[in-house]
Each structure stands twice: as structure tokens, then as C-alpha cells.
Amino acid sequence: xxxxxxxxxxxxxxxxxxxxxxxxxxxxxxxxxxxxxxxxxxxxxxxxxxxxxxxxxxxxxxxxxxxxxxxxxxxxxxxxxxxxxxxxxxxxxxxxxxxxxxxxxxxxxxxxxxxxxxxxxxxxxxxxxxxxxxxxxxxxxxxxxxxxxxxxxxxxxxxxxxxxxxxxxxxxxxxxxxxxxxxxxxxxxxxxxxxxxxxxxxxxxxxxxxxxxxxxxxxxxxxxxxxxxxxxxxxxxxxxxxxxxxxxxxxxxxxxxxxxxxxxxxxxxxxxxxxxxxxxxxxxxxxxxxxxxxxxxxxxxxxxxxxxxxxxxxxxxxxxxxxxxxxxxxxxxxxxxxxxxxxxxxxxxxxxxxxxxxxxxxxxxxxxxx
Ligand code: AMP
Numbered sequence: 001x002x003x004x005x006x007x008x009x010x011x012x013x014x015x016x017x018x019x020x021x022x023x024x025x026x027x028x029x030x031x032x033x034x035x036x037x038x039x040x041x042x043x044x045x046x047x048x049x050x051x052x053x054x055x056x057x058x059x060x061x062x063x064x065x066x067x068x069x070x071x072x073x074x075x076x077x078x079x080x081x082x083x084x085x086x087x088x089x090x091x092x093x094x095x096x097x098x099x100x101x102x103x104x105x106x107x108x109x110x111x112x113x114x115x116x117x118x119x120x121x122x123x124x125x126x127x128x129x130x131x132x133x134x135x136x137x138x139x140x141x142x143x144x145x146x147x148x149x150x151x152x153x154x155x156x157x158x159x160x161x162x163x164x165x166x167x168x169x170x171x172x173x174x175x176x177x178x179x180x181x182x183x184x185x186x187x188x189x190x191x192x193x194x195x196x197x198x199x200x201x202x203x204x205x206x207x208x209x210x211x212x213x214x215x216x217x218x219x220x221x222x223x224x225x226x227x228x229x230x231x232x233x234x235x236x237x238x239x240x241x242x243x244x245x246x247x248x249x250x251x252x253x254x255x256x257x258x259x260x261x262x263x264x265x266x267x268x269x270x271x272x273x274x275x276x277x278x279x280x281x282x283x284x285x286x287x288x289x290x291x292x293x294x295x296x297x298x299x300x301x302x303x304x305x306x307x308x309x310x311x312x313x314x315x316x317x318x319x320x321x322x323x324x325x326x327x328x329x330x331x332x333x334x335x336x337x338x339x340x341x342x343x344x345x346x347x348x349x350x351x352x353x354x355x356x357x358x359x360x361x362x363x364x365x366x367x368x369x370x
Contacts, residue, residue: 186291
């Protein structure tokens with residue numbers, strides 16, 4: 001998996017597959033044109049690599065030239081096709097074969113056909129290395145095709161995503177796999193961490209506990225740890241700016257994940273909004289927020305028990321625990337409404353055996369894909 005700007009791409013075609021397709025095209029074209037000297041016209045910028053390798057594979061007399069058009073901006077075709085470099089001179093009476101890197105809707109092709117229709121060429125042919133036959137809706141039949149590919153955004157081998165990726169030897173496809181992103185919601189001690197351990201195995205998810213990340217940083221004496229410690233020791237929340245940035249870094253460290261379990265995040269309205277915006281920028285979203293419900297008496301008992309084993313100072317003092325509950329009621333509980341408005345809020349009884357609770361959570365998760 002590679003990252004270009006904000007998007008992730010997975011390997012799609014190897015260098016070898018591309019070279020084989022090009023050799024087949026060169027052989028097919030040679031059958032038709034080896035007895036004359038055709039002019040191959042590459043369409044810049046995307047086709048520069050294809051033209052180079054194609055010419056090396058085409059072992060007969062030929063000339064080469066280029067035109068330059070522009071129609072893509074970001075991931076979608078804008079429909080605006082500008083001519084930036086016009087048709088070459090002296091093509092009258094000659095056979096011209098256009099070398100395109102990719103043909104999808106056919107808008108650029110239409111403009112190319114238009115460009116050449118005003119010239120007195122002997123013959124005009126189109127050869128495209130990649131062709132999205134599913135979405136092509138032009139009138140012109142493509143004469144030579146390297147590889148018919150599905151309608152997915154691709155980069156590499158001359159093709160770019162906002163100018164990055166052209167220098168890759170292979171072709172990569174935009175990663176649009178189905179992800180499950182869950183927010184585990186609930187007061188301290190509700191069992192979020194315990195349940196996350198089971199769910200992450202079951203659904204192959206990456207578990208991000210902001211509390212764990214803070215504790216890791218405290219243990220390792222990082223700057224972030226020192227800052228967070230003063231808040232955590234009192235049972236207060238760490239400021240949003242710090243927490244949001246840290247969470248985003250954790251997500252970015254795992255570009256291959258099939259999804260995430262957010263445990264202990266978001267805990268404030270600002271964090272919830274930041275999470276939505278951040279995930280949206282990565283073509284991701286929160287699929288469900290699942291709250292583990294349990295009453296304070298049960299939770300205090302659980303936390304004090306945990307404190308004996310874990311040594312967590314914030315689990316050993318009833319006053320600190322109560323402060324954490326207060327922080328929850330004040331800042332986190334209102335998020336229920338935020339997710340209810342998005343129809344993403346699910347409540348699960350958090351009292352019972354670990355297995356029973358896992359089953360309740362699984363039931364909610366399985367219902368999501370229906
Ligand atoms: P936890 O392990 O989730 O109970 O978190 C322990 C402590 O870490 C909390 O009491 C907070 O001080 C801090 N913390 C964890 N997650 C967050 C968050 N999303 N926002 C602010 N502070 C957090």
C-alpha cells in the first residue's frame with residue numbers, strides 16, 4: 001500500500017504485466033503498419049512512460065510526436081479538456097496512431113478526434129494502454145487496447161493523483177475496501193478495552209485506545225506523556241488539540257487496517273466533529289458508536305479492582321474516579337445525541353460475563369452490514 005497526498009493506493013498491475021500488454025499492442029500495430037512509417041502521437045502528460053516503452057517494443061520505422069490535453073483534476077474527470085500542445089506539423093497524408101495512457105469516459109478522446117479531424121491525415125487510429133470499457137460512452141471505437149480495466153481510479157506508470165505517482169513503475173488502484181470503524185462509548189470501567197480485544201481479533205480491526213497511547217507516552221517519558229500526565233493524574237481530560245492530533249497520527253500509522261476501534265475517543269463534541277472530518281478526508285466514516293452501559297456502583301467496584309492489578313493511579317482513588325465520571329457526564333455523554341442524529345448510536349448492556357457482552361456487541365456489528 002502507498003500513500004499519495006491524503007489517499008491510499010494498493011498494487012494493481014505489475015511492471016511485467018504492463019510490459020507484456022505493451023508488447024502485444026506493438027506486435028498488433030506492427031502487423032498493420034510495418035510497411036510504412038506511421039507517426040505515433042503521445043498524449044501528454046500521462047502517456048510519456050507508455051510512449052517510451054511502446055517505441056522500444058515497436059521494432060519498425062516510425063516517428064514520434066506529442067499533443068497535450070488536460071481533463072483530470074483530483075480523482076474525477078472535470079470534463080474540461082484544454083489543448084495545451086497542438087497537433088504536429090507535416091502529418092498530411094500520414095498514418096497517425098494516437099498513444100493514450102488511459103481512456104475512460106471518452107471525453108479526452110472526443111477532443112483528440114476533433115483535433116485530428118481538421119487535418120488531412122491518411123489514417124487516424126487510437127491505441128490506449130488502459131481502457132475502462134465499463135464507462136466508455138464515446139462513439140469512436142478504440143483500435144488497439146492494452147488492458148481493459150475496471151472503473152477504479154489508478155495511478156502510476158505516468159498516471160497521477162494531483163501530480164504525484166507518475167514515476168511509479170507499477171500501477172496502483174485507489175483503496176476503497178469496505179472498512180468497519182467503531183467507536184466504543186461508555187464510562188471508565190465499562191469494559192471498552194476488554195471488549196475491544198475480542199472485537200479486534202474477530203473483525204481484524206486496529207484498536208486505538210487514547211488512554212493507552214497516553215500511558216505509553218508517560219511510560220516512555222515523551223513530551224506528550226509529560227503534558228498528558230498532569231491531566232490524567234487528576235482524572236481530567238487532556239486538551240482536545242493534543243488528543244485529536246495524537247489520534248490522527250495513530251490512524252495514519254495504520255494505512256493497511258481493515259478498520260478501527262476507537263476506544264476512549266471521542267470524549268468531547270470537538271473530538272467527535274474532528275473525527276468525522278478527519279475520516280471523511282480519508283474516504284472513511286464512523287459506522288457505529290456502541291455504548292456499554294453500567295451503573296456507577298458497578299463501575300467503581302470494577303475500577304478499584306483493576307487499580308490493584310494495573311497500578312493505574314487514576315483507578316485507585318474514589319475521588320479521582322468520581323471526577324472521571326463527572327468529566328464523562330459533562331463532556332462525553334452529550335455525544336450520544338450527536339451520534340443519534342446520525343443514526344449511529346447503539347446501546348448495549350455492559351453488565352454480564354465478558355462473553356455475553358461480546359455477543360451483544362457482535363449482534364450490533366453484524367446488523368450494520370445488512
Ligand atoms: P482511559 O484509559 O480511556 O480511561 O483514559 C485515561 C485518561 O486519559 C483519561 O481520564 C483522560 O485524562 C485521558 N484521555 C484518554 N482519552 C482521552 C480523550 N479522548 N480526550 C481527553 N483525554 C483523554
